[in-house]
Amino acid sequence: MKKNIIFGAIAALMLTSCVGDLEQAPMAGNIVNGVYENEASRMSALAKVYGGFTLTGQNGAGSTDIDVSDSGASEFLRAWWSIQTISTDEAKCVWGDSWVAEVGGNKWSSVKNDAIYATYTRAMMMVSFANDFLRNTNDKNEEIAIERTEVRFLRAFAYWVLLDCYGNPPFVLEDSAVGATNPKQISRADLFAWLKSELEDLVSADSKMKAPHTQVYPRVDKGAAYGLLARLCLNHKTYIGKEDSSIYAAAAAAADEVIAAYDLAENYKALFMGDNGENPDALSEIVYATCYDATRTQSYGGTSFFILAGKGTQYSLGVDGNWNGLVASTDAVKVFNINVDGAAVRKDDVAGDGADVFTKIDKRALVSLEESDAKDIDNKTFANGWHIVKYNNNHFLNPEVDFSKTAKFSSVDFPLIRAGEMYLVYAEAMARKDGGQTSDAKAVEYIKALQSRAGMASPTVTGTTVSLDQIFDEISREMFWEGQRRTTLIRFDRYSSANYLWPFKGGVENGVGFNKNLELFPLPADDLLANDNLTQNPGYNN
Amino acid sequence: MLSRVSVALGGNFSNYVYQNIGSMENQGVEVALNFVPVETKDWRLDIGLNGTFQKTEIKTLPSEAIEMGNGGGGTGNKLQRHVVGYTPYTFYLWQQAYDADGKPIQNAVVDRDGDGEITNADRYMTNKSPNPDFYYGVNLKLSYKNWDFGFNGHGAVGNYMFNDVLCGGATVNFNDVVNKGYLINTQRAAAKYGFTAPNIVAQRCSDLWLEDASYFRMDDINLGYTFRDVNKTGMSIRVAAGVQNVFVITDYSGLDPECSVAGGVDSNIYPRPRIYSVRLGINF
Known part of the structure; x- marks a missing residue:
């Protein structure tokens, strides 16, 4: 009798375990079906x-x-x-x-x-x-x-x-x-055509996308779509193999849409600091950034990588650690027109008191060299070469706190598209459209605006025209270490060529x-x- | 043969899935012997021996080679390969170059394809893998009246280990000494080989670090005494003392020739403790 009861209980358990269970959605959270409903x-x-x-x-x-x-x-x-x-x-x-x-x-x-x-x-x-x-x-x-x-x-x-x-x-x-x-x-040409029409559709009048600079940061709006469209069109020769001046005109027009809605930030270096996602000055320029937070979005990539792999021991840069990896050659930093032979030691200048020698020449020269360092890279020693301090997890608005005491990761958002780049896109598109040099008033004014924001000791563009070579140098300074160098060099045929x-x-x-x-x-x-x-x-x- | 293989991107939410790919052939002989050479009223000796010869070979694969085994410092350096005709996880490395005295020359490996450059094409299938050719085990139990003594051990022959700890310690950056203004301890491996510079990739993934990890490990030794029929109650009490992980005989220079969890790359392991114990067993 006892045996039968046990057998019955087991049978009952087995029966209930089968009823309708195979049709259930997973119990752990909202997987698959429910996700998009609520x-x-x-x-x-x-x-x-x-x-x-x-x-x-x-x-x-x-x-x-x-x-x-x-x-x-x-x-x-x-x-x-x-x-x-x-x-x-x-x-x-x-x-x-x-x-x-x-x-x-x-x-x-x-x-x-x-x-x-x-x-x-x-x-x-x-x-x-x-x-x-x-x-x-x-x-x-x-x-x-x-x-x-x-x-x-x-x-x-x-x-x-x-x-x-x-x-x-x-x-x-x-x-x-x-x-x-x-x-x-x-194919590359077909993908270019699809991307161009996709972005044009996103910025069109009946698109539901929000108007430029109206979406809450860091979500994107038409500003980002215009920015990517401008960049895409500027590089069209790389993608479709031939130049088309109407596409350059489209690049300039799209860049202008961004410029109309965004300003240049007053402080260049604030664009790359730990509070750039909260600093209104930086946010006036950033069009699309991919965001990092030292607590909420930790990864060993992104701006943590730029800071940790690039920093020398004498800088805090607001993140704890040293990965001793990234260096820049003397050739790369010469474009800032700084005196590369001066044996200058540049301490981290978070306070912005202008005491250092390089940013006096150009505020974008966020580079450093230790006295004992060899200037020229040997491609295997971290100490040999220039260290880049452009990305800095300390805060612009609260310079007293050294975040390297607490932060293992960076909170610097990485600007994937910003208004400064659009100034350059506009000028370059016009110069290419006009055959290598342009006297378009806006193009010249934009380059001058970038140079003036940088506080360049001796601005290179002073007249009424700007040439492609001048624009190339300006890109090299303004967009240094922003992840677009290969694309730029290919556009100027300077990547693979001897x-x-x-x-x-x-x-x-x-x-x-x-x-x-x-x-x-x-x-x-x-x-x-x-x-x-x-x-x-x-x-x-x- | 189950392995992680890539799936077409764009249609899935991951880049790799487990798939049953390729085939593998295992051949081997297993022998187990147990005998009791002595058995008298007071004495009893039990001896057990077992051994396994094995050979594993990959027969088919969907691609030429599947890269395995992270190591050699940094990220993305792979030390092993699955290749048809070889044992799985065969080490795929550069061949170290040695000077006339037989000392390894830092950052010099053999240019096997003779094109004047050290490239990936100079790596070779070493024919050495973490899989042993032969495993064996030994156990013994000797008892005399109420005393008993026993041990057991096991070992393997023909298994290789990449000593990533040694490799990681053999890179030297004297510039750090100059720049940081203080001395940094030079690690044992660097001193042993006289290395003075940072190691290049080929040096990090050189067969210099590949060592024969054949070993014999004494797992357990114990000695006990049993009090039988205590106070005529039928209760018996055994008191014993033992040691686990007693010793290892090996030529391998790293911490443990048997860190099998690491798949033949000795980089980051938990050391195995040696345990001394006193045991009390009561039967009633």
Whole structure:
């Protein structure tokens, strides 16, 4: 009898455990079905898309939601900035990692390179998450309609990175289901055309996107879409292979839309400090930033990487630690017209008392050299070379506090688009449209405005015209270490060619030119293997 | 053979998933022997021996090679490969160059393809992997009247370990001494080889750090005495003393030749404690 009761109880347990259970959604939070229905979790999904350029995983620094050899190095901004900057004259990295030697010496191939792989993968993941948001929502109310335009912008930004770095990536929009088919490849020219029309649609009069500079920071509005459109159009020759003066005109027009809605910040260095997301002065200029917070968005990438890998021991820069990696050559800092032979020691000048020698010449010369340091880089010793102190986690508005006593991570938001860049885009587009030099009054005025904000001791543009060479130098000063160097050099045909050299270009101490096919990075071998719709970029073995 | 493989990006929410890819062939012989050579009224000796010879080879893979094993300092340096025809996790390294006295030359590796440059193409499949050719175990139990004594141990032959700790300590930056104005301890490995400069990638991933990690470990030794039928109650009490992780015989220079969790790369392990214990067992 006792046995029967036990048997019955077990049978009953087994029966109840089966009733309808197979049709339930997971119990842990709002997974899959519920996410886009309720407001709070939809905002989380939106934050996930926004965080795609900042975060490496769901569980803090060190976690990763993609499979990579190191979570921090796989962070989008760190990887993208690295391939855009370390492969150029702006910076070299002295670490022994294999990806560093390849990127720094312009010797990458289709063999897996961590930074080239991570940039591609993070950008494609951004596309995946953005598509998921768009697939599962519709314009049923004003609020969601606005969010959808922001997500479309973020996806466009990811596609711009893919267009610029990889040329012919896989292309997938929200109309294709998750994991159903392998995405088709798109050609560089077609992707350019799609991006241009997508951004033009976002800024059009009937777009739900908010007007420039009206969305709450750091969410994006038409200002960001105009900014990316301007940058895209300025680089069109790289993407479609021929120059079209109407596209230069479009670049200038889009840049002007941004300039109309934003100002230049009064203090250049405040744009790159720990409180730049709260400082009204910096926010008057920042159009689109990917945000970092020392407590809430920790990762070993982004601005933490620029600060920790770039700082010498004598500077606090508001973050605790030293990674001893990034250095800049004397050639790279000469553009600030500073006296590179003066044995000057520049202490961290948070107080802004102007006591240092370099920023007196140009406020953008946020560089330093220790007395005992060798000036010239040897590509393996951190002490040899110039240290860049542009990114600084201490606060501009509260200079007394040294955050390096408490902060393990940086809170500096990284401006991906800012008004200062648009001044340059406008001037360059006009100069290119006019055949290398322009007397367009606004173009000249914009360059003068940048030079005057920088407090340049001897401004280089004083007349009524401005030339492409002058603009190139201005870009080199204004946009130093902002992750666009490779793109700029390619536009000026100075990236692979032998007529513009820098130390360790092509892996040789005095610099040599390298193959033009390296102006596009290879599609990662992993993705070629997984997706047979893809064909490798020219010049690379599969 | 289950492995993480990449999936087409753009259609999924991750870049890698687990898939059953390729195939692998395992061959081996296992032998276990237990015998009791002595058994008298007072004496009993039990001896157990076991051994396994094994050979594992990858037969098919979807790609030429799958990179495995992080190490060699920094991020992204891979030390091992799965390749068809080789044991899984075979070390794939640069070949160290040595001077006439047999000392390794810092930052010099052999230019195996002879193109005058040190590149990835100079790496080679070492034919050495963390998988042993032979595993064995030994146990013994000797009892005399109420006394008992026993031990057991195990070992492996033909397994290799990449000594990443030694590798990490062999890089020297004398510029730091100059710039920081104070002396930094030079690590043992650097002193041992006379290294004076920072190591390049090829040096970090050189076969200099690959060591034979064959070993024998005495896991446990114990000695006990049993009081039988205490006070005629039928209760028995055994008092014993023992040591766990008694000793290791190995040529491996790192902390533990058996840090198998690390997959053949000895970089960051928890040391294994040696435990002395006194045991009391009561049967009633």
